[in-house]
Amino acid sequence: MAGEPQDDCLFCKIVAGQVPATIVRETKTTVAFRDINPQAPTHILVIPRAHHRDAAALAAADPALAADVLRETQAVADEEKLDSYRIVFNTGSGAGQTVWHAHAHVLGGRGLQWPPG
Ligand code: AMP
Ligand code: ZN
Numbered sequence: 001m002a003g004e005p006q007d008d009c010l011f012c013k014i015v016a017g018q019v020p021a022t023i024v025r026e027t028k029t030t031v032a033f034r035d036i037n038p039q040a041p042t043h044i045l046v047i048p049r050a051h052h053r054d055a056a057a058l059a060a061a062d063p064a065l066a067a068d069v070l071r072e073t074q075a076v077a078d079e080e081k082l083d084s085y086r087i088v089f090n091t092g093s094g095a096g097q098t099v100w101h102a103h104a105h106v107l108g109g110r111g112l113q114w115p116p117g
Pocket of ligand 1: 010019020021033034035036037038045089090096097098099100
């Protein structure tokens with residue numbers, strides 16, 4: 001069921017403390033941790049504690065929680081002292097989504113090309 005922890009979900013396990021992660025911020029509703037395979041000097045993932053399969057499902061099921069995730073991306077960028085940064089929600093396998101628990105990538109600390117690949 002949407003929002004419930006999923007046994008086979010890596011990010012639910014990080015939320016539950018069953019898989020280690022380098023956590024940089026936590027709120028009542030979100031967790032932010034460093035990506036294990038960083039694509040930029042700063043590469044942090046912000047996730048809702050509740051399980052939703054992607055950003056669209058999250059926004060549809062719980063808009064306030066989606067806003068919490070967005071607010072946290074700004075908090076992470078502030079803590080990392082990023083003036084410019086990119087927020088990415090890969091949605092669908094064709095766009096590179098590999099973990100089916102909604103997450104915002106916060107990328108910064110280097111010049112970022114536009115358009116992206
Ligand atoms: P996506 O490809 O958009 O679904 O993003 C999933 C991200 O999770 C990738 O950037 C991975 O490097 C990252 N990732 C996978 N496993 C872990 C982990 N155990 N801890 C932190 N980040 C992870
Ligand atoms: Zn999950």
